Amino acid sequence: MEKISRISNELKEWIEKTLNSGAAPELIVDAMIKKGFDARYSYTTIFRIIQNQPVQTINNQSPYTYELPPIAQKGKLIYTSNHNPIKVTMRMEKPFILCLDNLLSAQECDELIALSKNRLQRSQVIDAATGKKKTVPGRTSEGTEFMVLENKMISRIEKRIAELIDYPIDHGECLQVLHYNRGEEYKTHYDFFPQSKVASSKGGQRIATLLMYLNDVEAGGETLFPKLGLSVSPKKGSAIYFHYGNSKGQTDRLSSHSSTPVLTGEKWVATKWIRQRKIYE
Structure with missing residues (x-):
């Protein structure tokens, strides 16, 4: 049987992660050979990836189809029922x-930090192979x-948040608070799951x-x-919203991002992830 001599974009990104x-x-090489x-x-291929050299890949996903999310229909000032107007300071279309x-x-902000301090544990990621949570050197923050x-x-x-983005509360995962000390970071990653690990029963x-x-x-x-x-x-009190999933089930690979190392002071953030469907019954 002819051996495989080309990798997909998804596999290349999984190897990098x-x-x-x-x-x-060598463990990744062994897995590829098997x-x-x-x-x-x-x-x-592994050598070239380690050396940050280009690797020719096969794109298994059709070009991402951009669809504007509900928040895109709102103006530069967004009103909710329990807060002052929220101001849009920057907008990008592709990705949104x-x-x-x-x-x-x-x-x-101060209350969220105070409530979180006694609950912090080492941050984890979802293992692309097993679907289970684990700690990794590329994510060095603490969280709750x-x-x-x-x-x-x-x-x-x-x-x-639900009024801001026009998605029901039950489409959102638990609010996560993260704390980064000096030197801590989260290397480049995607927030969406590999297609093989998407749990349709969980949103x-x-x-x-x-x-x-x-905080600043x-x-x-x-x-x-x-x-x-x-x-x-x-910037304390500000936020960034990015949308990377469409109605076709595609995910936007331009949404890869990282949290760069904290050089002075500390960093506190709160994260809300939104799913396609209702998570909680």
Whole structure:
């Protein structure tokens, strides 16, 4: 049987992510050979990826079809029932990204931080191979999460987010708060799941992220979109919304992003991931 000598974009990105998580290159090579890849091609491919050299790939996904999310129909000032107007400070169409100011009040930011401090644990990621959570060297923050509608403040924020993006509260995962000390980061990644790990019984694929900044960072800690050349600096109370899933079940690979290392001070953020469908019964 002829050996495989070309990888897909998805596999290349999985290899990059797995290497960033600290996996041994030889283990990835062994896995590729067992899957039918040519041995020499496997070794060469891993070497080129480690050296940040180009690797020829096959694109198994049709070109992403852009569809404007509900929030795109709103103006530069977005009104909700329990907060002052939220201001759109930047908009990008492909991929769809909004920078938002005044999403959270200073008091709400401080309260979220205070409630989180005694609940922090080492942040984890979803293993692309097993679907289970694990810690990796590429994500060095601490974090916690709040159950949907856990208390009055969380309920107030959840309601505001639902009104802002026009997705029901039950389409959103638990609100997650992350803390980065000096030098900590989250290397380049996607927020959506590999297609093989999408759980249709748990809301399906992630389609959007709302990232809220809870403090001003003295230096570093930007949200970087490397494929776009876009870098967003943390500002207390502000947020960034990016949409990367459409009605066809496609995911937008231009949405890869990272949290750059904190150089001075610390960084606090709150994250809300949105699914295709209702998560909770």
